[in-house]
Structures are given as structure tokens and as C-alpha cells.
Amino acid sequence: MDECRVTRLATVAAGGADLAQVPVAIYPASHPVFGRFEAVIGAPALGRFLMVLDIRGSRLWLKPGSRIADPFRASLIGLGVRTEGETLVVLHVARGGPAEAAGLKPGDVIARLNGAPARREPFRDAKAGDRLEIELQDSSKRSLLAASYY
Numbered sequence: 001m002d003e004c005r006v007t008r009l010a011t012v013a014a015g016g017a018d019l020a021q022v023p024v025a026i027y028p029a030s031h032p033v034f035g036r037f038e039a040v041i042g043a044p045a046l047g048r049f050l051m052v053l054d055i056r057g058s059r060l061w062l063k064p065g066s067r068i069a070d071p072f073r074a075s076l077i078g079l080g081v082r083t084e085g086e087t088l089v090v091l092h093v094a095r096g097g098p099a100e101a102a103g104l105k106p107g108d109v110i111a112r113l114n115g116a117p118a119r120r121e122p123f124r125d126a127k128a129g130d131r132l133e134i135e136l137q138d139s140s141k142r143s144l145l146a147a148s149y150y
Contacts, residue, residue, distance in 0.1 A: 004025045004026060004027045004028070004031070004034075004080070004092045004093075004094055004095070005025070005026040005094065005095050005096075006023060006024070006025050006026075006075060006078060006094040006095075006097065006149075006150050007023075007024060007026065007150050008021050008022060008023055008024070008072075008074075008150060009021075009022045009024055009039075009041075012041065012045065014045065014049070014062060015049050015061075015062025015063060015064060016062070016063075016064060017048075017049075017064040017068050019045055019048065019068070019072075020071075021071065021072055022041060022044075022045055022072060023041075023044060023072055023074060023075065023150075024039040024040065024041050025039065025040045025042070025080075025092075025094070026039050026040075027040065027092065031092070044072055044073075045072075046062075047067070048064065048065055048067050048068045048070070049062040049063060049064060049065050049068070050062070050063045050064075050065045051063075074148055074150070075094070075097070075149075075150075076098065076126050076127070076128055076130075076146040076147060076148060076149075077097065077098055077099055077123045077126060077132075077144065077146060078093060078094030078096070078097020078098050078099045078100060078149060079092075079093060079094070079097070079098075079099035079104060079123060080092040080093075081110065081120065081123070083120065084109075086111075086117055086118070087109050087110060087111050087118050087137060088109070088110040088113075088118040088119075088120065089107070089108075089109055089110075090104055090105065090106050090107060090108040090109075090110065091106060092106055093105060093106060094149070094150075096149055096150070097149045097150075098144050098145055098146055098147050098149060099144060101144075101145070102134065102142040102143060102144035102145075103142050104134070104142060104144070108136055109136060109137035109138075110134055110135070110136060110137075111135050111136060111137045112134070112135040113132060113133070113134055113135075114132060114133050115133065126146035127146060128146055128147055128148055129145070129146065129147070130145075130146040131143060131144070131145050131146075132144045132145075132146065
């Protein structure tokens with residue numbers, strides 16, 4: 001199973017700022033894109049900075065932005081998906097997360113979510129305790145309970 005582990009780093013120093021309680025994803029070495037890195041911090045952390053890209057010099061400068069001290073929102077689902085037509089394809093499942101508990105696996109194709117065509121927003125907007133009803137393309141069903149897991 002191509003699963004990732006999600007955890008938090010107490011502090012990350014970047015661009016002249018210290019970020020606290022930063023969520024990170026750790027992918028297995030077998031992952032085709034992210035497996036060659038030790039951990040992926042990603043857009044939630046980079047979004048706290050103003051970025052200047054020097055293409056010619058192959059450099060990126062970071063300057064702390066107005067959201068630098070905002071707390072990070074924890075994932076309550078533990079699922080990475082990509083949109084493919086009218087469906088969502090599961091890319092990775094966080095170990096110990098609600099998606100794993102619901103029985104989702106990489107490669108699953110989500111056709112419907114809460115009785116409607118599959119979209120990312122219900123996953124992103126879920127609050128702890130929300131139940132999401134998932135129908136896969138093969139007509140099997142899963143029930144996912146959003147919860148803090150790391």
C-alpha cells in the first residue's frame with residue numbers, strides 16, 4: 001500500500017521565520033514523486049511567505065508574509081486525491097488516518113461523495129465529527145468519520 005505518514009514538526013526555520021507545529025507528509029521511498037525526499041512540507045507552509053523566483057539564477061527568495069504566525073489547520077481526512085473527469089482518484093492514504101480506517105486505498109476511484117458528484121471541497125471543509133459517505137466507481141461504499149489523527 002502506497003501510504004504516507006502525516007505528522008507535525010515542532011518548528012521549521014525558513015525565510016528568516018520560525019513556523020510552529022508544521023504539518024508534514026512522509027512518503028515511502030516507492031512513491032513515484034515524493035518518495036525521494038525525507039518529508040514534504042508543501043503549500044500550507046510556503047503560502048505564509050511572499051516568494052520571488054529568480055529563474056536565471058535558479059533561486060527562490062522567501063519573505064515572511066502577513067499570515068506567517070497563523071496556526072496550521074490539521075488534516076482531518078488523511079487522503080490525497082486528484083481530479084479525473086467527474087471522479088477523484090485516491091493518490092495516497094495517511095497511515096492511521098480516517099481514510100485508512102474507512103478502507104480507502106491508493107487507486108480507488110471516488111464517484112460520489114455525500115450523494116453528489118465527487119469533489120474535493122467536502123474533504124477540505126470537513127470538521128471533526130463530520131461523516132462523509134463515499135461511493136466508489138465499483139459501486140462499493142465507504143463511510144469516513146473526520147477526526148484529528150496526528
